[in-house]
Amino acid sequence: MLEFIQLLKQRYQALLAQQVxxxxxxxxxxxxxxxxxxxxxxxxxxxxxxxxxxVLQIAIIGPTQVGKSSVVNVLLNxxxxxxxxxxxxxxxxxxxxxxxxxxxxxxxxxxxxRFQCLEVSALPKHRxxxxxLTDVAGHSPYLPACVLWDTPDFDSIDSQTYREGVLxxxxxxDVVILVVSKEKYADQSVWDxxxxxxxxxxxxxxxxxxxxxGSEDILLRSLQEKxxxxxxxxxxxxILLSYQKLGGLPIWPEIxxxxxxxxxxxxxxxxxxxxxxxLVQKYSPGWLEPVNEELQALSEWQQxxxxxxxxxxxxYQREFLDHPQHYETFQQALxxxxxxxxxxxxxxxxxxxxxxxxxxxxxxxxxxxxPAHLADTxxxxxxxxxxxxxxxxxLQDNILDNAERTKTGFWSKEFSSLVRSIRVDLLTExxxxxxxxxxxxxxxxxxxxxxxxxxxxxxxxxxxxxxATRVTADAAVIALTLHTGGIGVHDLVIAPxxxxxxxxxxxxxxxxxxxxxxxxLKQQQLHHVKQKLxxxxxxxxxxxxxxxxPATMHFNISTEQLKAFEQQLAEKHxxxxxxxxxxx
Numbered sequence: 001m002l003e004f005i006q007l008l009k010q011r012y013q014a015l016l017a018q019q020v021x022x023x024x025x026x027x028x029x030x031x032x033x034x035x036x037x038x039x040x041x042x043x044x045x046x047x048x049x050x051x052x053x054x055v056l057q058i059a060i061i062g063p064t065q066v067g068k069s070s071v072v073n074v075l076l077n078x079x080x081x082x083x084x085x086x087x088x089x090x091x092x093x094x095x096x097x098x099x100x101x102x103x104x105x106x107x108x109x110x111x112x113x114r115f116q117c118l119e120v121s122a123l124p125k126h127r128x129x130x131x132x133l134t135d136v137a138g139h140s141p142y143l144p145a146c147v148l149w150d151t152p153d154f155d156s157i158d159s160q161t162y163r164e165g166v167l168x169x170x171x172x173x174d175v176v177i178l179v180v181s182k183e184k185y186a187d188q189s190v191w192d193x194x195x196x197x198x199x200x201x202x203x204x205x206x207x208x209x210x211x212x213x214g215s216e217d218i219l220l221r222s223l224q225e226k227x228x229x230x231x232x233x234x235x236x237x238x239i240l241l242s243y244q245k246l247g248g249l250p251i252w253p254e255i256x257x258x259x260x261x262x263x264x265x266x267x268x269x270x271x272x273x274x275x276x277x278x279l280v281q282k283y284s285p286g287w288l289e290p291v292n293e294e295l296q297a298l299s300e301w302q303q304x305x306x307x308x309x310x311x312x313x314x315x316y317q318r319e320f321l322d323h324p325q326h327y328e329t330f331q332q333a334l335x336x337x338x339x340x341x342x343x344x345x346x347x348x349x350x351x352x353x354x355x356x357x358x359x360x361x362x363x364x365x366x367x368x369x370x371p372a373h374l375a376d377t378x379x380x381x382x383x384x385x386x387x388x389x390x391x392x393x394x395l396q397d398n399i400l401d402n403a404e405r406t407k408t409g410f411w412s413k414e415f416s417s418l419v420r421s422i423r424v425d426l427l428t429e430x431x432x433x434x435x436x437x438x439x440x441x442x443x444x445x446x447x448x449x450x451x452x453x454x455x456x457x458x459x460x461x462x463x464x465x466x467x468a469t470r471v472t473a474d475a476a477v478i479a480l481t482l483h484t485g486g487i488g489v490h491d492l493v494i495a496p497x498x499x500x501x502x503x504x505x506x507x508x509x510x511x512x513x514x515x516x517x518x519x520x521l522k523q524q525q526l527h528h529v530k531q532k533l534x535x536x537x538x539x540x541x542x543x544x545x546x547x548x549x550p551a552t553m554h555f556n557i558s559t560e561q562l563k564a565f566e567q568q569l570a571e572k573h574x575x576x577x578x579x580x581x582x583x584x
Contacts, residue, residue: 001280001572002042004565008287009035011555018044018552020523027074029160033196034283036164040171041200045272050107055100056146056264059173061166063190064153066181067209067250071241072096074252075260077140081150082120090152091162092123093131093169101147102133111172115165128162131169139349144261149173155189174267175260176202181210182219186226195230199279201271203263206238209250217241272578280569290557291562297411298546304398305542309534311394312387316529319383321412321522326379329445329525330518334501336449337456384434384529385427388538392423395542411546414553418545426541437528448521455510462508486517 009032016028048054060075062068069090072081076096082089097105110118116130123132133147149169152162159166170176176197180190185208198205208219220238227235237259241250249477320326396419403412456463505514 001565001568002039004034004561005039007557009039012556014552030442031287033167035287037171037196038283040168042276044171045276047107047111048269048272055104056144057149057173058146058175058177058260059149059151059169060177060179061151061154061170061439062179063155063187066179066184066223068179069150070249071179071207071209072148073298074250075140075142075148076136078133078136078138080136082388083257091128092152093165094120094150095131095133095147096136097133097147098136098140098143102135105133105147112168127164131165141257142260144264154193155187170197171200173202175263176204177207178204179209182212182215185219185223191230192227198231198233199275199282201275203266204236205259205263206236207241208238209238209241210418211242244325277572277576278567291557294555294561297561300402301415302543305539308391308394309539312391313530315387317526320380321526328379330521333445333521336446337452340453342447378438381434381438384533385431388427388430391538392419395419414549415545418548430533430537433533437532441525441528444521444524448517455513459510462510487512
């Protein structure tokens, strides 16, 4: 699950750089925040499983210039946290180890992952994938043994550059202290963050800093109202911080001296897995929405191409294979057959030196122009090219229609653009492939002719009656003319002599065999046209078009990866449900 969430985060970060509209950018930023937080919260769960009694982690968070670092110093009863009147002074998470040693927090490196742990003095200004841990001397009356974290702001213009570190630290926290001021408490960024953190179920309290005398009641009522607008849990305790005149630090109320110790008792690590599951279940539909749209677009693209190829093949069968006036291939096989027969009166025309009754077809194939001539004059090749062009026209129309009906407008635009860019080349390649197919298929035609010839040898009555007719001689002349390029292959379909030969054969004793061979030839043609032309030279090229879209513009997450994540989520849900029943 963690690996999939990391993958999603990487994809969203890549997409963010490509977003041009503000709404798209905000949507990406929001989901990246959710993924950062969820990933870190899952890592926190792993951390608690490794250590039976992990060190208590307390995070101080808030918008810019509300005095977060000052509150850290108050709680530490020291001045270890650097403070500055300049906005954005703190850009790294800094942990202060109170009554615990840095050595007790070595497991934090695993939690922070690629973030590097450095001394405070070594933290670079322009590198944000690092954090600091510092041992605290002495004892504070306000803190139990813990690591107290000072975090950067989450609302400034520059905060996006170091926001991941903020969210990681917040997810690590067992207790969260929200620091706001009278100038900042109503900022939308504050309440967006608090809404985001609700599902972490962290004990929380609010420090209202920099208040002026007499404004307390109004501010508290407003805070409560803001909380109820974004959160469903109870409004937390709120501490009002006023400043000392000397030193400029807030004064921590004595009545709240043990507040953090008391809140730490409410931490329930055993429910972390349950909270983790709820967090993923809440946000995953939003994360996966564009992923599902992308997979849907790719599925529709494949279905569209498969459907158009199927339509093209149906048209090919209807307008050629099953069309009595257009289907020329079997007539060509009969023409090849006639060149294998001894036809009375044609010996001088065919060859003056014939010594045997069979004239092997391979001798005729020595005419170099024959295959090219047959392809150039074939109605089949003309039809195939027309079907390919019609397929691309229908494809463009369907893309535009899908763009209007579905949410996959981005994909429709990309597909349309890619189809236009390859259209000419694709049709040119298809035309050449159709011509080559027709030439290569002559071997199947010749094979059919030899099968007919062999069958006729078994039927001497049919063979002799065929040789005895004058029509056969006329048809043989047509066949020879075809071989020498005098007529086109389609002329065989309408030549009366060839039609008569066809009738003689089909009505003879081998009529059933003739019909069987014709059906076999059609099946072979359909298979070749489907595989070698419409799949190899059309469907595969069109289906590969999504691969040309830059990787930074889509998620490129497979259906298998998505199903694996959903399966892990379902298994985790069942596990937590069983655990819940056991507790009951």
